[in-house]
Amino acid sequence: MIVAMIDGYTDEPAGLGVPPYLGIYPRYAYGAIKKARKDAQIFYLTIDDLRFTFEGEQGIKTKNKTPNVLKAGEILSKAELIVYIGGLHTPGKYLSAVPSQVDEVARFLNRFNGVKILGGPAFMGSAHQGGVRINSRELMLANQIFDYVVYGDLEAFLYDFLTDPKDADPFRFRSYHELRDYALLGAGVVKQHPDYPKFVIVEIETQRGCPKAVGIGGCIFCTEPVRYKKVEDRPIKDIVEEIGVLYKLGVGHFRVGRQSCIFSYMAKPNGRVPIPNPGAIEKLFRGIREVAPGLKTLHVDNANPAVIANYPEESIRIAKTLIEYGTPGNVVAFGLENADPKVAKKNNLNATAEETYEAVK
Known part of the structure; x- marks a missing residue:
């Protein structure tokens, strides 16, 4: 076929x-x-x-x-x-x-x-x-x-x-559970990518759905909570194993970017702002480094600044994990769409301007 x-x-x-x-x-x-x-x-x-x-x-x-x-x-x-x-x-x-x-x-x-x-x-x-x-x-x-x-x-x-x-x-x-085999078997397609092996960056999934949306609904313009009604966290073992297979195939660049908020991975639901789980995130990134010790890029993407502002101690631990196991150039994208309180409320945004400023600090 x-x-x-x-x-x-x-x-x-x-x-x-x-x-x-x-x-x-x-x-x-x-x-x-x-x-x-x-x-x-x-x-x-x-x-x-x-x-x-x-x-x-x-x-x-x-x-x-x-x-x-x-x-x-x-x-x-x-x-x-x-x-x-x-x-x-x-x-x-x-x-x-x-x-x-x-x-x-x-x-x-x-x-x-x-x-x-x-x-x-x-x-x-x-x-x-x-x-x-x-x-x-x-x-x-x-x-x-x-x-x-x-x-x-x-x-x-x-x-x-x-x-x-x-x-x-x-x-x-x-x-x-069903995805596990697909992800491992699917790693082989990377060999046909135009940028393989030196420059291809593989996007890695950790979570689907929006933790904040479960509590108070999603940002009105976002498709994530529309498509995925509940939050699901991908098992650490499965993520690490997939990266290990890709690494053995010669991939050296990874972005742990397929989630709405990396600081909310394995977090405990808590209305608008979930409670972070720094231990799970440390275990994930330590595991990645163990199976891909010579990787060249390990970056992340989105984070909800409200999580960082409301849980500074846990978030500092997570930030230290990203610094320890990540590579230079790593950026946590906050995405403050608007600082006007009326616009923010109308669009049901993740965080206020004050929370975002606090998260930056």
């Missing part, structure tokens, strides 16, 4: 998959297919490969070509299954990549006969620049081009579709 997996790149409030970052979706999808069909030949392609193949060289838009680029047309012609991954909910200005839109990939794929599946956050629509409302046009087009649009977890649907297609549910979400 030949499978073509197209990475159109993803950017969400709690997760990044734009080169040089390799996001979670291609890895998990690759692993689910491998678990369901060991004989499957899975070719990872980027949207840049398709642009180059069908429209020629386009500078930054075709910078991220995979080793498969020169046979991309042949792969797509022979593929029984074509999986497209995309969607932007926190669009940025990217220095080395141009994420795709559904209408663009539809233009490339409408000539091929394989079963077409859309996964990733694109099912909710995409915003390709800040300040622009997401509309449903992409979703309408997706339903015309793709045989299946996955609203739940892509990896769960792919496994079900390849083992028992009659019962495959595009709305099903997997558990972290």
Whole structure:
């Protein structure tokens, strides 16, 4: 069985998959297919490969070509299954990549006969620049081009579709127990990434959902609590094991960025501000260093400043852990969207300006 997996790149409030970052979706999808069909030949392609193949060289838009680029047309012609991954909910200005839109990939794929599946956050629509409302046009087009649009977890649907297609549910979400095998088997796709092995940065998942949203609801513009109604913490053992496999494959750059707040990993629910668990975070990062002693980059992403401001002692312990086990250039992103109390209240923001200032101190 030949499978073509197209990475159109993803950017969400709690997760990044734009080169040089390799996001979670291609890895998990690759692993689910491998678990369901060991004989499957899975070719990872980027949207840049398709642009180059069908429209020629386009500078930054075709910078991220995979080793498969020169046979991309042949792969797509022979593929029984074509999986497209995309969607932007926190669009940025990217220095080395141009994420795709559904209408663009539809233009490339409408000539091929394989079963077409859309996964990733694109099912909710995409915003390709800040300040622009997401509309449903992409979703309408997706339903015309793709045989299946996955609203739940892509990896769960792919496994079900390849083992028992009659019962495959595009709305099903997997558990972290189910994810374990997909994540380990999916690590191998990194070898086909354009920046492998020296420059690829692998995005690592620790949590899904928003701890603050469980208490008082999420920020009104954020998709994380909309898509994931409850908070789930991924087991430390599973995270460490996945990084160990990736490290053995030659990956040296990691970002523990797939969570809404790294300071809230394994935290105790407590209304608006969960109580941090510095012991769990220390155990996680110590474990990462044990399985990847020679890594070159270990960074994190988001943190809720309200957690730091309200629990300074626990947060200082966590900060010391990130300093001890992380690498230079590590930044905890606070994201104070607005300091106006009226605007903050209307948007149900994570933290006040005062809390953010206290967290910075």
